[in-house]
Amino acid sequence: xTKTVYQELIVPELDAGDAGDAIRQxxxxxxxxxxxxxxxxxxxxxxxxxxxxxxQLDGMALAMPHTSGEHxxxxxxxxxxxxxxxIFGHMGDEETKVEAEMLLMMAIQDPDxxxxxxxxxxxxxxxxxxxxxxxxxxxxxxLYAAATKYLG
Amino acid sequence: xxxxxxxIQNPSGLHARPASQLTAYCKKLPVKITLLHGETKADxxxxxSLLAAGMKRGTEITVQVEGENEDEIGEGLLLFLAQxxx
Numbered sequence: 013x014t015k016t017v018y019q020e021l022i023v024p025e026l027d028a029g030d031a032g033d034a035i036r037q038x039x040x041x042x043x044x045x046x047x048x049x050x051x052x053x054x055x056x057x058x059x060x061x062x063x064x065x066x067x068q069l070d071g072m073a074l075a076m077p078h079t080s081g082e083h084x085x086x087x088x089x090x091x092x093x094x095x096x097x098x099i100f101g102h103m104g105d106e107e108t109k110v111e112a113e114m115l116l117m118m119a120i121q122d123p124d125x126x127x128x129x130x131x132x133x134x135x136x137x138x139x140x141x142x143x144x145x146x147x148x149x150x151x152x153x154x155l156y157a158a159a160t161k162y163l164g
Numbered sequence: 165x166x167x168x169x170x171x172i173q174n175p176s177g178l179h180a181r182p183a184s185q186l187t188a189y190c191k192k193l194p195v196k197i198t199l200l201h202g203e204t205k206a207d208x209x210x211x212x213s214l215l216a217a218g219m220k221r222g223t224e225i226t227v228q229v230e231g232e233n234e235d236e237i238g239e240g241l242l243l244f245l246a247q248x249x250x
Contacts, residue, residue, distance in 0.1 A: 063181045067212065076180065103180065104187030104211035123176030124220050130180060131218030138212065 014087055014125075017164040020045045021090030022156045024149065026115065031100050032057055035077050038092050038117050047088040047119045055079035056117075064101025066110040069137050072147060073110035075100040076133065081121035089129065090117040091159045093149070114146065116163075136162045166229040166238030174248045177220035182248045187211045189244055195231030197241065 021041055028034035039053035056079045065076040075098075097111035116133060120126040136142045142162050149155040174182050190197050190208040199206040199217065201224065206217035219225065227245070229238035 059181075063184050065180060069212070078180065102211075104184040104214075105191065106188065123179060126179045127177040127218050127220050130183075130215045134212055134216035138216070 015164065016087050016089045016129075017091075017156075017159045018045065018047075018088055019152075019156060021047070021088055021117075022152060022159055023090070023092035024152050024155045025095045026092040027095040028098050031060060031075070031077075031098055031112075034075075034092075034094065034098050034112075034115060035060060035117070038077075038090060038115055042088065042090065042117065042119055045088070047084065047086045049083050049085060052079060052083040052119065055083045060100070064103060064106075066100030066102045066112055067137075068102060068108070068110045069143070071140065071143050072114065072137065073097070073100075073112045074114040074116060074137065075110070075112040076103075076116045076118060076130075078118035078120065078126075081123065081126075084119045084121045086119070087121055087125065088119045089159075089163055090119075091115070091146075091155060091163070092117070093146075093155065132163065166227075166234040168227050168238065168242055170225050170227050170242055170245055172219050172221055172223040172225065173246060175221055177223070178214060178217070178248075180215070183211060183214045185248060186245070187214055190241070193229075193237055193241070195229050195234055195237050197230075198228040200226040200228065 042048045092115040102108035145158045207213040
């Protein structure tokens with residue numbers, strides 16, 4: 013399977029004021045690492061406005077901001093834990109908001125790969141053992157280890 | 165029960181955006197809906213269930229609808245699925 017987890021896209025504490033701030037800060041790492049084009053962040057923000065990516069799981073809320081493959085240079089998945097929860101709209105439910113504690117930002121070119129990744133993410137974060145590892149990850153090493161183990 | 169076979173036609177499959185649209189559509193329907201693919205059963209009213217099913221373009225599914233006006237609602241759902249775009 014193509015490598016998608018990279019150290020430079022693991023953030024154990026992202027301090028963001030709101031969803032847009034979180035996406036801009038995290039997206040900047042993707043751009044700096046050469047994973048995406050300079051249109052990526054704006055495209056993610058636009059998409060998040062129309063089709064929010066927040067999810068309330070059993071034990072954690074997260075968000076999965078992303079956009080279409082034309083803005084991507086190399087596939088990658090980033091994991092950032094938020095210093096304080098940030099409000100995102102809930103995917104598929106326009107009336108519900110979630111207080112996301114974690115971001116999974118995805119830069120995926122192949123649509124089939126996106127479907128596969130989303131399936132994997134759902135499998136991971138509905139698994140209480142895996143969820144506990146991510147929640148407990150208090151530093152870079154622990155978060156990178158969890159991301160590599162479950163998403164790499 | 166309304167039951168029909170369908171094929172996921174959206175070019176990128178049921179990734180986040182079309183899955184979100186499908187969930188939003190199904191949540192408004194006062195019936196029980198199940199999408200079957202092999203051993204997989206997805207509740208399209210749950211975005212998590214739908215994404216966990218990982219349905220790509222070309223996936224053959226069985227659409228089941230149970231409840232009042234199930235035939236009419238089922239036909240409408242098939243049309244919605246067929247028209248899902250990127």
